Amino acid sequence: MQDFITRAVPTGVYVVTVRKGDIINGMTAAWVTQVSFKPPLIAVAVAPPRFTHDLIKDSGYFCINTIPEDGKKIAKHFGFKSGRKTDKFKGYTYTNALKGSPVLEQACAYIECELQSTCEAGDHTLFIGSIVDHALLKEDTDPLIFKWNDFYGKKG
Numbered sequence: 001m002q003d004f005i006t007r008a009v010p011t012g013v014y015v016v017t018v019r020k021g022d023i024i025n026g027m028t029a030a031w032v033t034q035v036s037f038k039p040p041l042i043a044v045a046v047a048p049p050r051f052t053h054d055l056i057k058d059s060g061y062f063c064i065n066t067i068p069e070d071g072k073k074i075a076k077h078f079g080f081k082s083g084r085k086t087d088k089f090k091g092y093t094y095t096n097a098l099k100g101s102p103v104l105e106q107a108c109a110y111i112e113c114e115l116q117s118t119c120e121a122g123d124h125t126l127f128i129g130s131i132v133d134h135a136l137l138k139e140d141t142d143p144l145i146f147k148w149n150d151f152y153g154k155k156g
């Protein structure tokens with residue numbers, strides 16, 4: 001079923017970053033989309049057990065880093081371990097967006113959002129934010145499209 005949904009509703013692959021004071025973290029997310037035109041609002045679905053979940057709730061901000069086509073390794077790095085136990089930014093270069101969320105050097109674009117509302121959606125929370133900072137960092141780079149088998153299948 002999951003492979004089917006991913007094919008039927010294609011998405012990109014993102015690293016959602018967050019800063020709460022001195023704590024920074026990032027996690028890979030495929031469930032990211034625009035949900036309003038005026039004003040432009042961005043939603044990300046984050047499961048409550050993720051370390052990132054409460055950091056977004058507490059800080060009120062999150063940043064979507066768009067991963068480039070050749071960035072599967074980055075997506076695996078941020079998507080298969082928790083920031084509770086590891087500093088996932090070790091060895092990664094980043095700058096800070098306006099409100100302090102990390103922006104990965106490898107990101108082809110980023111959108112930093114201020115949390116506007118949250119909504120329970122099954123086993124995930126939808127965080128919906130308005131845009132406070134954004135930039136296109138690599139104009140000629142295509143984004144990575146999420147394919148279930150690239151991460152969870154036999155070829156994983």
Ligand SMILES: Cc1cc2nc3c(=O)[nH]c(=O)nc-3n(C[C@H](O)[C@H](O)[C@H](O)COP(=O)(O)O)c2cc1C
Binds near residue numbers: 025031079084146
């Ligand atoms: C390709 C990929 C896509 C993912 N998409 C999501 C997602 O949309 N929402 C989510 O809650 N977790 C998603 N995950 C799982 C989290 O990235 C993973 O649980 C991560 O270790 C959480 O890190 P944290 O505990 O530091 O927040 C995805 C993982 C991968 C590899």
